[in-house]
Amino acid sequence: MAVTCARGLEGVLRSELEGLGFAPAGEAPTVVEVCGTLRDCMRLNLWLRTAHRVLWLWKEFPARSAEDLYRGVAGLPWEEVLRLDQPLNVRAANQADEEGVSTAWMALKCKDAIVDRMRVRLGRRPDSGSTPKGACVFLLRSAGRFRLYLDTTGVPLSFRGYRQESVEAPLRESLAAGLLLASGWTGRTPLVNPMCGSGTIAIEGAGIASRRAPGLQRSRFAFTSLRGFPREEWEQLREAARREVRPIRIPIVAADWSREAVEIARRNARRAGVENAIRFEVAELDATPVPGPRPWIVLNPEYGHRTRPSAEELEELYHRIGQFLRRHGQGGRGVIITGHLALSRRFGLKLARKWTVFNGPIECRVVEFELSGPE
Ligand SMILES: C[S@@+](CC[C@H](N)C(=O)[O-])C[C@H]1O[C@@H](n2cnc3c(N)ncnc32)[C@H](O)[C@@H]1O
Secondary structure: OEEEEOOOOHHHHHHHHHHOOOOOOEEEOOEEEOOOOHHHHHHHHHHOOOEEEEEEEEEEEEOOOHHHHHHHHHOOOHHHOOOOOOOEEEEEEEOOOOOOOOHHHHHHHHHHHHHHHHHHHHOOOOOEOOOOOOEEEEEEEEOOEEEEEEEOOOOOOOOOOOOOOOOOOOOOHHHHHHHHHHOOOOOOOOEEEOOOOOOHHHHHHHHHHOOOOHHHHOOOOHHHHOOOOOHHHHHHHHHHHHHHOOOOOOOEEEEEOOHHHHHHHHHHHHHHOOHHHOEEEEOOHHHOOOOOOOOEEEEOOOOOOOOOOOHHHHHHHHHHHHHHHHHHOOOOEEEEEEOOOOHHHOOOOOEEEEEEEEEOOEEEEEEEEEOOOOO
16 A cells, blocks of 8 residues: 655655554655555554555556556456446546656556446446545556555545634644654644644644544545445444544643634634634634743744735744743643744754745744743
């Protein structure tokens, strides 16, 4: 299986996979590989917090010509895997070292080979579409070979289902969870999320602290559209995941100076089933309540990409964030993710760790500080 994630989260994803009992077999930018069955894919889709997609490798073959592609794809027993009543979505990608073939052409050729085979074997073919509403297939061209995957996820796992409203420039859910896990937060110390926007960091924190499977909220995954999908086994996995949910014993604070943002965050938390575990406050940064001991203070401040405070305002804000962390540390940790690469050096605190991650196409820095408390 190839499990994909945002660039920069591979290490956290690897730890998550190990925690679920899988031994990673390989790693490259945005992907960690593990061995497993289609049934394992269901568990991974349900439990992984930092992954985007779980791709199940079905076949690899040489990519010398268009005929190779058509023959390689049409040679597989699609009629045993796909259903006629479920739409088919085919995506394709070309690894950077490959030239001269458009991914649209690859996807079209692949889809033709699949539906031609089904028409011959079954007399009918499924509809195909550009959105992942049913079964999903992914074709990758890399190092002179095609790799054909069943995409068992469809809509990426970062879309948990709870965030139906958001403020400008929200963090992806998988990235918010990745931030917390990478910083070593285990859900046993207080979590404070000033400038919470739509509440993603606090909501993901509540999910981690309560051991709530992130996929429990989703209504569908692409594997449910495959022929022979073991519904009973899936329901058992979900039931077992529901039994895993624990009460949250630590304070979690989500605050923002915008009342509208706080209301959005609250409604998102309600949909995620964690509203009662989070204390919501309409508060300017400096007035955010910080319960101790050893709080993890995690922020995603504006950085002037899509939202537009002036350069001076931003500089002043980042300086104030540094002061806030210094004042409220109490032996905890400060974690800040920002797309403002220059300002990420302006907090005036001693750095514990700095790393790079992508929020969609935007390159971000994560800076982490050990917080010793008031001087
Ligand atoms: C980039 S957004 C955070 C997005 C959030 N991580 C999410 O996933 O939705 C930054 C937020 O900081 C808030 N904010 C900006 N300046 C603030 C201040 N001085 N005090 C409190 N909140 C502030 C804005 O209202 C906005 O909601």
